[in-house]
Amino acid sequence: MTTEDLHELAEKETDRQRQLRDRILYCAAAGCVSCGSHATRDAIKKALKERNLEKEVEVLGTGCMGLCGEGPLVKISSDGSVYERVDEETGRRIVEEHLCEGRKVGAHLIDTSQPFFSSQQKIVLEHCGKINAESIDEYIAAGGYGALARVVTEMQPQDVIEEIRKSGLRGRGGAGYPTGLKWGIVRKAKSEQKYAVCNADEGDPGAFMDRSVLEGDPHRILEGMAIAGYAVGANQGYIYIRAEYPLAIERLKLAIKQAERLGLLGNRIFESDFNFRIDLRIGAGAFVCGEETALLRSIQGRRGRPRPRPPYPSEVGLWGMPTLINNVETYANVAPIINRGSAWFAGIGTPKSTGTKVFALAGAIRNTGLIEVPMGIPLRNIIFDIGGGTPEGTEFKAAQTGGPSGGCIPAEHLDLPVDYESLATVGSIMGSGGLIVMDSTSNMVEVAKYFMDFCMDESCGKCIPCRVGTVHIYGLLDTISRGKGTTDDLALLEELCVMVKETSLCGLGQSASNPVLSTLKFFRHEYTDLLSKPESFVPSVSPDPASAGPADGPAANDGHDSTTHA
Amino acid sequence: MAILTLTIDGEQLSANDDETLLEIARQHDIAIPTLCHLEGLSDVGSCRLCLVEIEGSQKLFPACTTRAQEGMVVRTKTERLQRNRRMIIELLASEGNHQCAVCVVNNHCELQNLAYEVGLTHTRYPYLYPKKRLDASHPDFIIDRNRCVLCTRCVRVCHEVEGAHVWDIAQRGIHCEIISDMDQPWGTSPSCTSCGKCVLVCPTGALIAKGENVAEMEKKTDFLKYIVTARVKREWINTDGEE
Ligand SMILES: Cc1cc2nc3c(=O)[nH]c(=O)nc-3n(C[C@H](O)[C@H](O)[C@H](O)COP(=O)(O)O)c2cc1C
Ligand code: SF4
Ligand code: SF4
Ligand code: FES
Numbered sequence: 001m002t003t004e005d006l007h008e009l010a011e012k013e014t015d016r017q018r019q020l021r022d023r024i025l026y027c028a029a030a031g032c033v034s035c036g037s038h039a040t041r042d043a044i045k046k047a048l049k050e051r052n053l054e055k056e057v058e059v060l061g062t063g064c065m066g067l068c069g070e071g072p073l074v075k076i077s078s079d080g081s082v083y084e085r086v087d088e089e090t091g092r093r094i095v096e097e098h099l100c101e102g103r104k105v106g107a108h109l110i111d112t113s114q115p116f117f118s119s120q121q122k123i124v125l126e127h128c129g130k131i132n133a134e135s136i137d138e139y140i141a142a143g144g145y146g147a148l149a150r151v152v153t154e155m156q157p158q159d160v161i162e163e164i165r166k167s168g169l170r171g172r173g174g175a176g177y178p179t180g181l182k183w184g185i186v187r188k189a190k191s192e193q194k195y196a197v198c199n200a201d202e203g204d205p206g207a208f209m210d211r212s213v214l215e216g217d218p219h220r221i222l223e224g225m226a227i228a229g230y231a232v233g234a235n236q237g238y239i240y241i242r243a244e245y246p247l248a249i250e251r252l253k254l255a256i257k258q259a260e261r262l263g264l265l266g267n268r269i270f271e272s273d274f275n276f277r278i279d280l281r282i283g284a285g286a287f288v289c290g291e292e293t294a295l296l297r298s299i300q301g302r303r304g305r306p307r308p309r310p311p312y313p314s315e316v317g318l319w320g321m322p323t324l325i326n327n328v329e330t331y332a333n334v335a336p337i338i339n340r341g342s343a344w345f346a347g348i349g350t351p352k353s354t355g356t357k358v359f360a361l362a363g364a365i366r367n368t369g370l371i372e373v374p375m376g377i378p379l380r381n382i383i384f385d386i387g388g389g390t391p392e393g394t395e396f397k398a399a400q401t402g403g404p405s406g407g408c409i410p411a412e413h414l415d416l417p418v419d420y421e422s423l424a425t426v427g428s429i430m431g432s433g434g435l436i437v438m439d440s441t442s443n444m445v446e447v448a449k450y451f452m453d454f455c456m457d458e459s460c461g462k463c464i465p466c467r468v469g470t471v472h473i474y475g476l477l478d479t480i481s482r483g484k485g486t487t488d489d490l491a492l493l494e495e496l497c498v499m500v501k502e503t504s505l506c507g508l509g510q511s512a513s514n515p516v517l518s519t520l521k522f523f524r525h526e527y528t529d530l531l532s533k534p535e536s537f538v539p540s541v542s543p544d545p546a547s548a549g550p551a552d553g554p555a556a557n558d559g560h561d562s563t564t565h566a
Numbered sequence: 567m568a569i570l571t572l573t574i575d576g577e578q579l580s581a582n583d584d585e586t587l588l589e590i591a592r593q594h595d596i597a598i599p600t601l602c603h604l605e606g607l608s609d610v611g612s613c614r615l616c617l618v619e620i621e622g623s624q625k626l627f628p629a630c631t632t633r634a635q636e637g638m639v640v641r642t643k644t645e646r647l648q649r650n651r652r653m654i655i656e657l658l659a660s661e662g663n664h665q666c667a668v669c670v671v672n673n674h675c676e677l678q679n680l681a682y683e684v685g686l687t688h689t690r691y692p693y694l695y696p697k698k699r700l701d702a703s704h705p706d707f708i709i710d711r712n713r714c715v716l717c718t719r720c721v722r723v724c725h726e727v728e729g730a731h732v733w734d735i736a737q738r739g740i741h742c743e744i745i746s747d748m749d750q751p752w753g754t755s756p757s758c759t760s761c762g763k764c765v766l767v768c769p770t771g772a773l774i775a776k777g778e779n780v781a782e783m784e785k786k787t788d789f790l791k792y793i794v795t796a797r798v799k800r801e802w803i804n805t806d807g808e809e
Contacts, residue, residue: 286738303735308611308631461716461735461742463612468657471740472691492690499653502626502646503614 001263002271003149006140009262013141021056022099023077026086028061028133029068029215030208030247031369036087037061037072043088044074047095057099060135063128063216067116068369075129082110115385116367121348123356124332125372128216133251136258139219145264147338148223151230152270160231161187164334167342168354173199173290173327174405174431174507176353176420182324185314186232189322194234196225197318197325199295200241200248203287204403205454207434209358210328212370214241214248217332218255222278224331226265227338229276232324237278240295242285252280287404287458291506292325294460305460306506327432329358349375353419357433363400364390364439373418380414383437394439398522402431404451404458405511407518408444427518429511444523445530448516449477455512466509469500473516485531494520572638587629587640588616598642599651599683601676601715603630604767606790607722613715615651615680618642626650652684660691661740663698663712669771672781676769677715698743703753706776707765711743714772720744720764727793732758744772763790 017023026032026041041059048054065073070084074094081104083094090108097103112118122128131138139145151160165180186194198221202210214221225237241249256278259265267275281299283289289304296318298304317323333355337345346354353375359382362368366388373382379399383389390396398408401418407428409416416422420430438447456470476493479485497513497520504510520527568583574596581590586609591598601613609630617626621639629642641647658677666672698711721733721744732755736745746752765773766786774783795801 288738308628456739459739461737461739462610463614464654464657464661464715465614467716467740467742468661468694471694472657472660475692496653499650503617503650503654505611505614 001269003153006145006149009137010141010143013137017058017138017141020058021053023058023060024094024099025060025062025065025075025077025129027063027065027071027073027129029064029128029212030245031064031068032071032073033247035071039088040072040074040086040091043091044095047092051095051100053095053099057095060132062131063133064125064212064370065129066120066125066369066371067110067367069367070110070369073110073129080112082112083108084110115381116371116388119377119381119386120372121356121374122372123336123345123348124213124220124329124358125216125370126336127220128212128370131217133216133218134254136219136255136262139217143339144219144335145223145259147335148226148230148264149270151227151338152272152274157187157231157233160227160338163342164231164337165342167333167337167345168352169330169333169337169345170353170420171327172329172333172357172432174402174429176430179326179330182314182326183228183231185312186234186322186324189315191322193236193319193321194232195318195321195323196229196232196234196237197296197299197313197323198225198237198239198328198331199290199292199325200239200245200328201283201287201290201295202242202245202328202432203285203290203458204405204432204434206360206362206436207403207432208360209370209433211245211248213328213332213358214245215251218248218251219259220332220335221252221328222255222259222265224334225278226269226276227334228324228326228331230274232322234324235275235277237276238281238299238318239278240281240283240289240299242283244285249280249282256280286460287454288460288506288508291508294506295325296323305462306508308505329433350417350419352421353430357418357430359433359435361387361435361437363437364394364396364442365437366391375419376417376422378415379409379418382418382435383414387437390437390439394441396437397440397442398438398444400428400436400438400447400515401434402429402511402514403434404454405429405507405514406431406434407514408438408447408522409518410522427514427521429514443481444519444526445477445481448519449474449481451515452477452512455508459508459512460506463503463505463509465500465503466505466512469496469504470509470512472496473500473513477516480527480530483530483532485527487531490527490531570634570636572634572636572640574640575642581634583634583636585634587618587627587632587634587638590634591629591640591642596642598629599680600630601680601769602717602719604719604723604787604790606787606794607719607726607767610718610722613654613717615654617647617650619644619647648684652686655681655684655686656689656691658715659686659689660693661696662714663693663695664770665712668780669713670774670778670780670783671771671785674781674784675771676785694740696740701746701752702776703751704755704758704760705753706760707752707762708774708776709744709746709752710772710774712772713770714744715770716742716744717769718744719767719769720773723763723767723790727790728759728761728763730757730759730761733764 026037072086074083074086093105161183169179170176288294289298291306294304294306313323349355356372358372398410400408452474456474459466461467497516501513571580599615611628611631616629618629619641700710702708724733725731732746747755
């Protein structure tokens with residue numbers, strides 16, 4: 001494979017597409033598949049066959065089209081019309097009325113000029129919903145592997161790193177570490193063997209950004225990893241992906257096979273000395289295995305438990321070798337930066353948080369689904385313009401970012417720009433991109449309890465504060481939410497949250513308290529309203545022995561207080 | 567190896583750059599409480615008792631795994647650190663079923679000593695009273711998981727020093743427990759050599775020798791550093807050619 005061969009392939013595919021009368025794209029990402037997009041596809045194909053159109057009109061499955069709440073989604077390539085809730089009957093009508101008679105099926109047509117579409121800016125998701133996720137030819141026709149060709153044949157590794165550094169790209173896995181800096185460290189590490197790892201563990205509840213990219217544009221990740229491999233001097237890549245993502249795994253396997261067959265992965269890529277292979281490693285779905293040191297252990301077949309850093313994986317990683325580890329979305333940004341230049345990328349977003357961010361919108365919001373917005377966009381625009389606001393008759397209360405490691409942002413901060421620094425100032429984090437909207441019906445103590453339940457369950461158990469502390473935080477939240485808590489319990493809760501945050505070994509424990517601390521910060525009254533109130537205690541009405549006596553004495557502590565047996 | 571200077575608790579000290587803060591502090595008789603650390607074993611940084619403050623950072627650093635750097639200013643006994651340490655022991659006390667009065671290592675127990683050291687008199691958290699298994703199937707030893715603090719010293723000594731890797735951890739979070747081989751009775755373990763190292767390094771009464779009475783057993787951990795030093799220096803090989 002040479003650069004010329006690549007161009008030839010691209011042209012051949014573009015010609016093939018040009019000769020078709022039209023193309024019907026259906027969303028073949030997990031969301032739409034689960035609400036029946038395969039049946040829709042079959043109905044469309046059948047309708048085309050009945051009209052002898054199956055040779056002229058191609059039907060193809062794409063990655064996520066975004067508006068997951070309205071699936072199955074179908075798009076007509078020639079005029080860009082998008083249809084929602086396309087069941088088998090609607091699919092048949094689209095062929096009959098739209099394709100044959102030129103009449104759009106009004107009832108299911110989506111207005112693509114609405115802010116949900118127009119306020120987004122797609123880089124990571126630019127191919128999702130546009131190309132066949134299972135065809136390498138279509139990826140190549142869309143310019144795919146062109147960045148890898150350029151990097152391998154024209155650029156020095158140092159220049160690639162410099163380009164990524166200048167783009168300002170920061171890791172999309174949560175912490176926002178500058179990607180160029182990380183690549184530089186791995187490059188400088190002295191070793192015969194280095195690795196490049198893609199973190200596709202995505203364990204946050206409610207998050208499905210990485211899954212959508214892998215399902216919709218798997219070659220983008222392979223290309224990004226190969227470029228990274230070239231830049232840092234790695235010849236082996238691993239994608240660590242959770243077993244709960246069978247469709248993404250299937251598409252990745254196919255994509256790797258296709259790329260290997262064309263010589264885009266393997267030995268002597270673009271007839272250079274650069275070799276790069278990618279293998280999949282399937283995780284069993286433990287949240288903590290998304291933590292980088294636990295993930296690397298898991299790849300080695302060991303128990304997924306974090307270890308103290310330093311040393312960082314960039315110096316001591318897989319089997320002790322320097323290892324680059326980046327998130328799916330981070331890798332997805334690499335090829336566009338090489339293609340269009342770091343200055344273009346740095347011009348998007350804010351000076352410190354460049355580029356775009358993909359969010360999975362969920363909760364009390366009209367448009368649920370996958371969106372991509374420039375960094376720094378006010379939270380208000382995401383929720384009210386793109387998301388369409390909360391459902392009829394309810395009021396916005398808070399937005400939760402960063403999942404179990406993040407916090408709740410109340411209405412008074414709706415104008416907050418969504419970037420790494422601003423989110424941190426209100427006690428939340430960018431996280432990997434889960435964005436859950438809560439309306440007036442949400443109970444914030446229950447929200448905190450839900451996330452603490454998750455962290456308690458997912459704690460690996462290695463360090464004491466997280467293993468035991470999360471259990472007691474959960475217990476205290478439970479006591480308070482049942483109206484049995486005292487002011488002592490609340491004080492104990494706050495003290496414990498701070499202690500677990502300060503002393504835990506890895507990010508899981510260090511951030512597990514965030515949902516509690518941030519709801520306490522902004523919705524403290526919801527906690528205090530639930531505390532049992534000794535001052536309003538009227539002895540004549542069925543006395544409760546547990547709440548007798550002053551609330552600040554140890555005896556009132558629901559029998560929790562006890563001395564050690566020591 | 568370079569020599570550097572640093573300050574711990576106001577004392578100016580010199581150290582080698584490959585030494586951890588804990589090693590340096592102990593050489594200078596600065597006490598830092600530890601539980602998972604044991605000289606002669608690898609460090610895992612899991613008990614979090616040895617956390618110290620380093621000037622210039624809000625974060626806390628485990629002394630057992632943090633290497634010294636030139637000019638570091640370290641504090642080991644601030645109010646914040648002491649409070650956290652007390653809470654860690656408090657959490658441990660609530661997690662297991664530590665019935666000290668009827669334990670063979672009563673008065674010789676590292677957990678008890680730590681509780682005295684950090685000034686813990688009672689716990690404010692409800693006892694979790696977990697259902698834990700006791701296994702007395704081994705002819706010489708007993709494991710009583712009720713008293714286990716999951717320090718993994720037994721796992722490490724068996725893997726790193728004895729080379730048998732009988733012990734490992736099963737489950738996760740609060741359900742973690744130490745298991746022998748494929749979670750089978752210890753007495754049926756084909757890999758256990760009955761060397762007893764795990765029993766000696768266990769800080770509590772979780773691993774004990776049979777036949778000991780309440781408060782009778784004292785653990786010895788010093789042997790470990792001699793074995794490890796001897797191995798590193800290959801002291802069993804006669805360099806002068808004599809038998
Ligand atoms: C408990 C925990 C879970 C994590 N889960 C993920 C994950 O699912 N995906 C991910 O990319 N990073 C996850 N991370 C962050 C990784 O440790 C690491 O920072 C990231 O993969 C680095 O890639 P980046 O620089 O491209 O963001 C997690 C971290 C912690 C502490
Ligand atoms: S913080 Fe929690 S998940 Fe992380 S090492 Fe400690 S116990 Fe394990
Ligand atoms: S049995 Fe003893 S040595 Fe092993 S983990 Fe438990 S407390 Fe530590
Ligand atoms: S002794 Fe350092 S963390 Fe346990």
